[in-house]
Amino acid sequence: MYTEIFKEVVSITHHDYSGCIDKEGWDDPTTYLQTIAKLERQGELTPVQFTDIQEDVDLKLALQLLQNEEW
Numbered sequence: 001m002y003t004e005i006f007k008e009v010v011s012i013t014h015h016d017y018s019g020c021i022d023k024e025g026w027d028d029p030t031t032y033l034q035t036i037a038k039l040e041r042q043g044e045l046t047p048v049q050f051t052d053i054q055e056d057v058d059l060k061l062a063l064q065l066l067q068n069e070e071w
């Protein structure tokens with residue numbers, strides 16, 4: 001269930017987000033997806049852990065955006 005939700009979020013950010021063309025290639029959801037899938041298979045993934053993983057993805061992208069900003 002969480003794997004599919006994460007894939008849908010990634011799909012939305014890659015295709016339906018207004019800045020997706022500018023941010024293409026800036027993220028790497030594979031590592032996060034593997035973590036989610038592993039925890040889900042083991043029956044150890046909670047809603048809180050899933051939210052934390054998703055927030056880590058968002059934070060990483062935000063930091064990359066800030067690092068690439070021209071001041």
